[in-house]
Amino acid sequence: MVELKIGDCVIQVVQGDITKETTDAIVNAANRTLLGGGGVDGAIHRAGGPEILEQCKKLGGCETGDAKITTGGRLPAKYVIHTVGPIYRDGKHGEPELLRNCYIRSLEVAVEHGIKTVAFPAISCGVYGYPIPEAAKIAITTVKEFVEKNPHFKLVRFVMFGSDTYGPYCEVLKSLGGVEI
Ligand code: ADP
Numbered sequence: 731m732v733e734l735k736i737g738d739c740v741i742q743v744v745q746g747d748i749t750k751e752t753t754d755a756i757v758n759a760a761n762r763t764l765l766g767g768g769g770v771d772g773a774i775h776r777a778g779g780p781e782i783l784e785q786c787k788k789l790g791g792c793e794t795g796d797a798k799i800t801t802g803g804r805l806p807a808k809y810v811i812h813t814v815g816p817i818y819r820d821g822k823h824g825e826p827e828l829l830r831n832c833y834i835r836s837l838e839v840a841v842e843h844g845i846k847t848v849a850f851p852a853i854s855c856g857v858y859g860y861p862i863p864e865a866a867k868i869a870i871t872t873v874k875e876f877v878e879k880n881p882h883f884k885l886v887r888f889v890m891f892g893s894d895t896y897g898p899y900c901e902v903l904k905s906l907g908g909v910e911i
Contacts, residue, residue, distance in 0.1 A: 732900045734874070734908035739883045741873060741908070743899045748889040749777035755809040756802070756889075759834050762791050762814050764798065768893070769856040770874040778803035782810055795831030797839045805871060809845060811836045815854030816868065818861065826868055829854055833872040837880070847885040852895040866898040874906060 731744045748756050748770060758774050761767045765784040766775050775782055785800035789812075792798050797813040812838045816828035832853050841846050850869065854860035869888065877883050888903075890896035904910070 731911055732902055732903045732908040734906060735909050736874060736877050737881050739872070739877045739881070741877065741883070741903065742754070742887045743870075743896065743903050743908070744889055745891075745896045746889050746895070747891065748851050749771070749773050749805060751849040751889055752806045752889070753845075753849040753885060753887060754797070754845040754868065755799075755811050756805065756807045756849045757797075757848070757851065757853070758810050758812045759815050759851050759856070759858075760792065760812040762794065764789055764792050764812055770851045774805070778805040778810065786812065786860065790828060795828040795835065797832065797835035799839050799843060807849070809843065811839050811845075811848070813853060815858050818854060818859040820888055821861075821864070825854075825860065826864070829860065829865060829868050830872045833869060834876060837876045837883075837886075841880060841882055846883055847887075848883065849887045849889045852888070852890055855895050860898055862899075863898045866902045868896070870899065870902045870906065886894050902904055 781803035
């Protein structure tokens, strides 16, 4: 794992299954309906049970780059923050800004709910097809800037499911001063 300390906050990149995380909140890479999907979204709904979907139905969907919150149902995490990443086309359709907004809005929602520990998956890096090195750079620099400005968080953990994302996310955190532990 790779770790970088920013004041009282630790940013980590680890490999694992986000549904097992014990952070206050986990972030879901959802789609705009918020009514469930494949990938990490499907895994979160399966592990968390029907309570999450019941709450999602009342949220009226979510725009790309925005984030909304539900409880965690049967998950160890108390909350799920649902965000919608951009579908990657060619990088010239606002994808970088939209991906950046996912991280900012998720962290804003966390602050509003007093959530101090958060786990993120590699948003848009699955079926939405974002080039992984570019997504990693946006994810980590955006989170780093946010926690530098908001001395609220204790832990922001990137939970990478496969080595395809784990390697590039580790590299970016190391390039910003992160150390392997
Ligand atoms: P998107 O539609 O935003 O691309 P996906 O769910 O298809 O979302 O993929 C996002 C990332 O989540 C991919 O890197 C995928 O490997 C990863 N992923 C899938 N299941 C899990 C899980 N249980 N925990 C953490 N990450 C996961």
